[in-house]
Amino acid sequence: MMELGQRGHGIFGRAEPELELGRMDGPNAPLPAPSWKGRVLGGVFFLAALVCVGFSVYNAAHAGGLAGRHGTLTVQRCWVEQGTRNSSDTTVCSGSFRPEDDSxxxxxAELRREHRPGAEVPVQQTGSxxxxxxxxETWRWNALFFIAWIVAALGVPFAATGIFPARTQAFAVGARVRxxxxxxxxxYLYIGxxxxxxxxxxxxWIL
Known part of the structure; x- marks a missing residue:
């Protein structure tokens, strides 16, 4: 006869599911131990933030006239380029670019923005x-600079704890550094x- 004190096994000697605490999944599961993977994950967020900052500064400098060659693009035709599974469709307009320096x-010349044919759009020629x-346009690119702060903030808890969590445990890692x-x-990164x-x-919007 099975003794009442023998818990954790059913009639057929198998472990009862509710007692297998080591296999718990979800945000309440025990967090993994710190490892280099968690630091690398935090570094990936920081690297993505730096890319956003570089992209923002480069494009804002051109949109503001601090770099590149200024001129006017007269739109002749526009079309839609089909996006991939991870990106949306993009409207591309083509026309003649007349530089301000009379060259x-x-x-x-192509501009990735929707305009009506015949429109004269102030543009800046970049390296690409x-x-x-x-x-x-300058303020629109400046917004990406501050979005980079938010991206960096997402990497702080992983870089600080070294924990590489399961997909459902990201918020639990954030709570660990409270x-x-x-x-x-x-x-402050989030607020700023x-x-x-x-x-x-x-x-x-208002300019």
Whole structure:
């Protein structure tokens, strides 16, 4: 006869599922031990933030006229390029670019923005193409700079703890740094990033 004190086994000698605590899944599962994978994950977020900052500064400098060659692109035709599974469709307009310095006109210059045919768009020539210029465009690219703060904040808890969590445990890792200096850094990155992004998008809208 089975003794009442023998818990954890059913009639057929198999472990009862509710007692297999080591196999618990979800956000309440025990977090893994710190490892280099967690540090690398935090570094990936920081690297992505740096890429956003570089992209923002480069494009904002051109949109603001601080770099590149200024001119006007007269739109002749537009079409839609089909996106991939991970990206949306993009409208591309083509036309003639007339530089402000009266140098040779560039035919079939392309601008990735929707415009009506015949529109004369102020643009800046970059090393890889053309960008719409002006204050509104400059602030739009500045918003990406502050979005980079938010991306960096996402990597703080992983870099600080070294924990590489399961997909459902990301918020649990964030809670692990609560009350530490890392939490303060993460808080100000979130607040500064959100406030800066909101201001930039507002200025883009009203200009």
């Amino acid at each position: 040779a006109v560039v035919r079939d 193409g053309y960008l719409a210029s002006g204050l509104a 009350g530490t200096r890392a939490a303060v850094v993460m808080k 990033g959100a406030a800066g992004t909101a201001v930039c998008l507002y200025l883009t």
